[in-house]
Amino acid sequence: MVQFETRAENYQERVLSSFGKQSFLETLGGTITHLAPGEVDITLEAKKGLQQQHGFFHAGVTTSIMDSAAGYAAFSLFGAGDGVLTSEFKANLLNPARGEKLIAKGRVIKPGRTLTVCQGDVYSYLDGNEIHVATGLFTMVRAEGLEP
Secondary structure (H helix, E strand, O other), rough: OOOOOOOOOOHOOOOOOOOOOHHHHHHHHHEEEEOOOOOEEEEOOOOOEEEEEOOOHHHHHHHHHHHHHHHHHOOOOOOEEEEEEEEEEEEOOOOOOOEEEEEEEEEEEEOOOOOOEEEEEEEEEEOOOEEEEEEEEEEEEEEEEOOO
């Protein structure tokens, strides 16, 4: 596994502070459960209102937490004063997302001065089994002067 260096000593505080200001993920119920330079996991417990018509987690929920995990993985490497925005992503839904919870894992593949490429994966947990439900490739933009 590649280890990345962050441009801010207080990267954990910055990531958690920014995440705390994201009301959409608060509405969904997502929490950061792993944080390291270039790595962020977001866990989301099942609750009423997150399902589509067949009882699976909605694809919008799955891709939202995957996007945020990838974005915060990139953000963890940025310097003070920088923000992060998603420029592009491609997601593949591999299996229906069902169960007690989802975990989105965002990992930096290639950091850059302006663009950082990340991978995102989402797993669902049902009766003790882990199921890979989505994978994606993300391009994140370092937005100078946009730190929340």
